[in-house]
Structure formats: C-alpha cells, structure tokens
Amino acid sequence: STTMPGSLPVNAESCWPKDVGIVALEIYFPSQYVDQTELEKYDGVDAGKYTIGLGQSKMGFCSDREDINSLCLTVVQKLMERNSLSYDCIGRLEVGTETIIDKSKSVKTVLMQLFEESGNTDIEGIDTMNACYGGTAALFNAINWIESSSWDGRYALVVAGDIAVYATGNARPTGGAGAVAMLVGPNAPLIFERGLRGTHMQHVYDFYKPDMVSEYPVVDGKLSIQCYLSALDHCYTVYRNKIHAQWQKEGTDRHFTLNDFGFMIFHSPYCKLVQKSVARLLLNDFLGDQNLETANGVFSGLEAFRDVKLEDTYFDRDVEKAFMKASAELFNQKTKASLLISNQNGNMYTPSVYGCL
C-alpha cells in the first residue's frame, strides 16, 4: 500500500500568493462582567483562588439579549466598517464555534444577512465545530483556500465566537464570552509559516456537551489539564521535527529552542495554565537536548530533572515549580502581554487564542 501519494512540487513556493495571513482583526466581548474577587467571596473560597490561582481578574458574560448569532454579527459588521470593506470583496466566510442555538442551521448562514444588500451570495465556507479548535480549523481552511485553485482573488473572513459558561463549581470562574473576526488574505502583516504546523488530535472525554438542553459542558478538569499539556508536548515535538527537517535540507544542523520564537501565544482557558505551558515548553527544550548548559543560564540547578519523562510530569509539583521559575523571564518577555483580554474577559473558547494577538 502507498503511504504518501505525492509531494509538493519543487517550485510550489513561487506559485502561492505572498505572505498569506491575517490582514485585519476585530474583537467583541460583552460590556458586563463579574469581578473575580467578588466571585471568590460569593463562592466562599479562599481569597486569591481565582485571581491568583487561575490568574483571572474579570469574567465577561452575556445577558439574555445576546446569543452566538448576535456576537458574530456584531464582530463581522465592526470589522467590515472599520476597514471600509465592501461586502463584495469577501469570497469565503466561515465560523468556528461550539455555542449552538440550532442543531442544523449554521451561524455562517445567519451572517449572510449582512451580505444581502451587496448581492454577494457566491461565498464558500461553513461552521466548523470541535470544542475550542473550531476557530483554528476555520483559519487553516481559509489560508489553504487562498493557496488553492479555488481562490478567486477575494478575501476570506474567519469568525470565531463562543459563550463559555459552567455549572456551579470549580470550573465556573473559567467562563467568559466573545467573538473575533479575522480578514485573511495575501500581503498580510501577520503571516502564517508554511509546512510547519504541528497538530495533535485524540479521542478523549475531558470536555464535552452531551446534555442537549444544558449550556454547561461536562468537564473532567484534571484530565483536561493533562490533555492540554500532553497535546502541547506532541505539537511542539511535531513542530520541531518539521523545522529540523527543513533546516537539515538547508544545510543547518542545530536544535530548535524557545529562543527561536519571537513571541508565544496560547489557547487560554485561564492565564495560569498558559504560564504553566511556557514552563512546559522549557521542560521540552531541556529534555530534548542532553547538551544544554546547566552550569548557568536558564537551566542552572535543573540537573535533578535530567531523567524525568514528559508523560509522568503533568502533575509533578516539583517539576512544575522548578520550570515555572526557570521560565519566568521567558514568560514575561514573550507571552505575558498577550493575556490582557484573557485576564479581563475570561475564556472565549474558539477565539481565545486569537484574542491574544
């Protein structure tokens, strides 16, 4: 059996449009919020549990005058108006969400109302759905579209929106709500790297919504953190393997490390998990290269962890503490600034990572 039916033509790079990525971005989130210090008091938990433990200051929430359709309509209209865009210039529109108010009719078709006056109905794309991944899937699809023969020269519009609410309990302070709209095209200021994405997709029941009449998900918090960190490990490994292969082809033989990143943004269920993720990536760097300097520098004092195994350390407090400390500077420089909206509005699910831009 064939395993690889083909490969990219050698001259392909010269054929795709230049610098495909995000040309413009718009965000919308509710004007009302819950102060997390108030929520700590209301829930009768220790002061600091949500604000310091989770790293959250405020949590946006929707009134009964808003739903997923209105969030997305608002953010699209804002994007179009702020950039003086004609509705004719959009050739693709898709929505990533897991907040449904109808099991069949997509949010995308609702957004088509905005296009009615222009008469533009020749627009591909639809809703993509899987927990927080839907927005990213939509964005990847839009970029692929622009590099494919299906592209007709127009922009793609990617909308990610969700209302995150949890039942009373531990997960409740990790709620939030909002929507992001991204205009995707060539000659973008924010460009997507080609051929280097690392994906990890697995069948797990850490977060799902089996109760059709409830807006609350079923969450296994501990398993969900393990899934997040394990997916991070896998994606970073795949990414490094791909970039190493590319570098080797170019004649360079060295390890990729976090120093090679200008900035790092993450899907942000709550800010503390993002901070732990930076620590986790540093642990990956540390375990991935036995020759790293441990006498001084960021890895000094970490020799004791030379032989730990990634899959044994999801909840290892010693490892976490040591690498949180070691990565503190890295976090402050390359990630902290991205968490403003996450800290002030909470988890938006699908748009969460794009709110960090």
Add this chain to the structure above:
Amino acid sequence: STTMPGSLPVNAESCWPKDVGIVALEIYFPSQYVDQTELEKYDGVDAGKYTIGLGQSKMGFCSDREDINSLCLTVVQKLMERNSLSYDCIGRLEVGTETIIDKSKSVKTVLMQLFEESGNTDIEGIDTMNACYGGTAALFNAINWIESSSWDGRYALVVAGDIAVYATGNARPTGGAGAVAMLVGPNAPLIFERGLRGTHMQHVYDFYKPDMVSEYPVVDGKLSIQCYLSALDHCYTVYRNKIHAQWQKEGTDRHFTLNDFGFMIFHSPYCKLVQKSVARLLLNDFLGDQNLETANGVFSGLEAFRDVKLEDTYFDRDVEKAFMKASAELFNQKTKASLLISNQNGNMYTPSVYGCL
C-alpha cells in the same frame, strides 16, 4: 477600498498536484428499511404518493444500536481495509454532518480511535456543519488542503454521514440514513474542476433544528423546494459565468448548455425533486439564450415560455410539466442511474449527493 486583494499567479496551474479528486469511495447504510408502499398504507395516503409522487421505494433507518459515530466509524474502517491503506498515510480527516449526539465533541475526534494503533495524531480537519452542505464543505476543504502549502503529501479523508428522520407528516417519507467516506488525493480517477465552482449561500429558515431534545427538524416544505430550485438557478448562473469567462480568455465565444455536461448528479432529498431539477436547468438554458432552436429539438413547442421569469416559476405547474417533458431524455441519459441509492435508501443529508456517484 480594495475589493480584490490579489489574483492567482499565471503559472499556478503547473504548481498544484495533478488531477486532485476522489481516489476511492465507500458507502454504508442500514440493513433495515421501510417499504414506501407499506408506509403509504400505514399513513392512509393514496397509493403512489411516496413511490411515484416522491420517487422513493425504500427508506433505510437506524436501530437504537447505531448512531452517527458508529455509522462513520464503520464507513472509515471499510474504506481503509478495502483499499489496504495504512492509517499513517492520512494527513487530514474531516466529517460533514448535522446529526449530533454531543454539542461540543466532534465525530472526527471519535474517529481518531481508529488511528490510535498507528500513533498518527498529526491530522488536521474537524467537523463541518450546516444542514446537508457539511459534507461538500469538508470535501472542498480537503481539495484546497492538497493544493496548499499545508499539504504534506498524505491523503485526505472526508466523511459525510447523517440520520434523517422526520416527525409524522408529509416529510416523514423523505427520511433515510447512511455515511460515505472519500479518499482525496492527486492522480484521482474522479477529478474536480479548478476555479469553476458556483456557490449560493443565503439566510433562510426552510429547514432547521431549534429543538435541542428532538431529532426532528422543523421544515417548511414548500419554502425548502423554492430554496433548492432558486439555489440551483443561482449556482448554475455563477458556474456558466465563470466558464464563459474562461472560454472567452481562451478565444471561444459560445453559450454553455447542459449538452456540455457528461453526467449530472444532485443532492437528493427525494428522487422526484432531482428529476424536476434537470427540468429546471433546461429552463435556465432556454431562458439564457434567446437564439436557441425552438422549431424542433428539445425546445420545440416551448415558445410560449419565452418571457417567463425564473423567480416566478418555482411552483408553476405548466412550466414544470413542459420542461419535465422536454428534459425527460436528458434525465434518463445523464442523471437517472445516479439515483439508485437515493431511491432504495432515502435521504442521507450530507452524503446524499455522493451516494449518487
């Protein structure tokens, strides 16, 4: 404001992989069915209402031992085994469906169970959702992926599956169930044309599922037929405009007509609507070219309809009758054979059009 941010490079055609399309296809539908003549008796309607009026012979249905996940798991495993494919050779997997049993966790992640043994988790794609369009959106995404820089040489796998059931009443006999899996790659026997797709997307409440606890949709049958035929008109117009532009660039100046198609397949809620659709396309040909021969040939005797307007004829019995008759031969030659599964199993929603292959 810019309306077109770019255009395809002139040498693009030589860069995309050759002949991207469907390499292999597998179908699965339930083994139990309702005979439509029995359903006519049970419902106390005129004999022939479902069998002749709708053109349906049998209607497949799922027992309580099957759901959307099991349908899709079965069809993917069958495709992989029949084609002796290794799970390593899939680089993209996505599912088009509107049959949800969870509001957040996608069918795609459930399918990842099949990939576990191979260790292949670097697989993009997710579920796409909007009534019957989800499977087509997934297929277009897969084709775009193979022509983009994201492609890594592996196959894409597109799964479309649904269980179509309606509340007691007129729509019930248009039910059905099934799933189709399509292997997408280059050098395919069934190739997708480049740059010629016509899409029509509009905000309409003809079919939706607002009741979260019911598996039944809310259907406005008459509006739904109007939407179907109007979308067909629009798509055919867009398609002809695109192909005319292409032909003009090549120096050819003539009208596109149905004679230029080898075969025509359709999304098939019920077979009679497909037959009416062929008639509808012939009406489009007729109205689109004032110079068509009406003295003899397929259009003879149709002069009386020279000045009708497409948007006035969705339910015009005279027009329907005349063009059904005129297109009978065309239907028999280019479409009828494709309706076997639709006739014997019923509407599968997203995979319906692909069951016609």
